[in-house]
Amino acid sequence: MKKVKFSAVLFIAVFVTILAAGCSDDNGASNNKKSGVNIGIVLPTKDEPRWVQDESRFQDALKDSDYTTEILFSQGSSAKEKENVETLISKGIDVLIIAPHDAAAAGAAVEEAKRDDIKVISYDRLITDTDAVDYYVTFDSIAVGEAQGQYLIDHAGEDSGIPLYLYAGAASDNNAFLFFEGAWKVLQPKIADGTFLVANSSVAEDLKEKTELTRDELGKVLGQITTNWDPNEAKNKAQTNLTAADKDLKGDVAILAPNDGTSRSIADVFAGDPDISDYVITGQDSEKASIQYIIDGKQSMTVFKDVRSLVTDAMGMAVDLLDEKTPETTGTYDNGSLEVPAKQTEVIVVDQDNVKSELIDSGYYEESEFTGLE
Numbered sequence: 001m002k003k004v005k006f007s008a009v010l011f012i013a014v015f016v017t018i019l020a021a022g023c024s025d026d027n028g029a030s031n032n033k034k035s036g037v038n039i040g041i042v043l044p045t046k047d048e049p050r051w052v053q054d055e056s057r058f059q060d061a062l063k064d065s066d067y068t069t070e071i072l073f074s075q076g077s078s079a080k081e082k083e084n085v086e087t088l089i090s091k092g093i094d095v096l097i098i099a100p101h102d103a104a105a106a107g108a109a110v111e112e113a114k115r116d117d118i119k120v121i122s123y124d125r126l127i128t129d130t131d132a133v134d135y136y137v138t139f140d141s142i143a144v145g146e147a148q149g150q151y152l153i154d155h156a157g158e159d160s161g162i163p164l165y166l167y168a169g170a171a172s173d174n175n176a177f178l179f180f181e182g183a184w185k186v187l188q189p190k191i192a193d194g195t196f197l198v199a200n201s202s203v204a205e206d207l208k209e210k211t212e213l214t215r216d217e218l219g220k221v222l223g224q225i226t227t228n229w230d231p232n233e234a235k236n237k238a239q240t241n242l243t244a245a246d247k248d249l250k251g252d253v254a255i256l257a258p259n260d261g262t263s264r265s266i267a268d269v270f271a272g273d274p275d276i277s278d279y280v281i282t283g284q285d286s287e288k289a290s291i292q293y294i295i296d297g298k299q300s301m302t303v304f305k306d307v308r309s310l311v312t313d314a315m316g317m318a319v320d321l322l323d324e325k326t327p328e329t330t331g332t333y334d335n336g337s338l339e340v341p342a343k344q345t346e347v348i349v350v351d352q353d354n355v356k357s358e359l360i361d362s363g364y365y366e367e368s369e370f371t372g373l374e
Contacts, residue, residue, distance in 0.1 A: 040088030078105035145182025164196035234262035260290035
């Protein structure tokens with residue numbers, strides 16, 4: 001009788017153990033996900049103020065939410081980017097928000113995420129040549145380039161033969177193509193009619209009669225004028241360009257600079273050349289240092305991309321996905337493999353005339369952070 005009781009107890013114990021193991025097998029991954037990180041975010045580098053700013057905005061966006069997030073930086077390395085994605089996958093994320101360092105190389109990383117049924121949001125920069133992207137949150141990159149180009153035109157006056165120096169972002173970044181495409185769209189007619197004379201790109205000069213450039217043609221132009229988003233590289237390229245330029249390619253000039261970091265470096269080089277009498281130079285991102293440059297007359301304009309809005313859009317989309325809702329989109333972008341549903345955020349041109357109303361009065365920056373602001 002005692003033996004029977006022992007066997008029954010043993011059987012029950014084994015059954016409970018198997019049942020527990022079965023529950024763990026069925027639900028362990030899901031339970032782990034719920035107790036881990038909900039939204040993983042991968043940003044390109046901590047070396048640019050723009051991305052550090054994004055980090056703080058992302059942190060603020062979820063501070064009153066039950067959802068959790070972790071932010072990792074790739075420091076300009078595709079290998080590190082892939083490692084970051086794998087780290088976040090291991091923590092059980094449900095949604096990945098990623099601003100790729102290299103648009104094409106990031107495909108391998110997000111494909112790993114998709115294999116784990118993780119929703120992928122390409123942030124600010126579009127990941128290309130993969131179908132493992134669910135959504136894209138971006139500023140209208142074509143509109144950014146158009147705004148930069150139009151600013152140069154608006155400040156050209158009635159002059160002709162104005163030397164035009166062209167600079168672009170990294171050829172590995174799809175946005176660099178879009179920015180330049182937008183700028184070319186408005187500048188090309190003024191290059192063709194002689195208002196502007198391209199000073200530092202023989203390829204662009206050869207293509208001046210073409211209103212639309214193919215991807216290959218854009219790539220060839222970028223190959224000559226890329227800064228790789230690096231202020232030091234931009235400085236070196238500007239110095240090389242001015243050293244090679246004759247005096248008839250100096251005087252009053254127009255400069256298409258792709259973003260604020262490169263704009264400041266390029267502006268410093270041009271300001272230091274005694275044969276440059278005046279320049280108009282573009283930028284984007286409204287970095288604090290560039291706002292001071294604009295106030296001081298060292299940089300002409302910046303395209304204000306309100307990161308608060310972009311982060312809000314990205315996080316809103318991520319939360320919709322976590323809540324099993326369909327996010328709102330406003331268009332699509334072709335990434336080479338599919339048309340990616342996208343939500344676009346508007347951009348604003350800022351110069352000395354409206355810097356206070358757009359950036360101070362709106363609460364984006366504090367007036368005390370700048371000098372000479374009236």
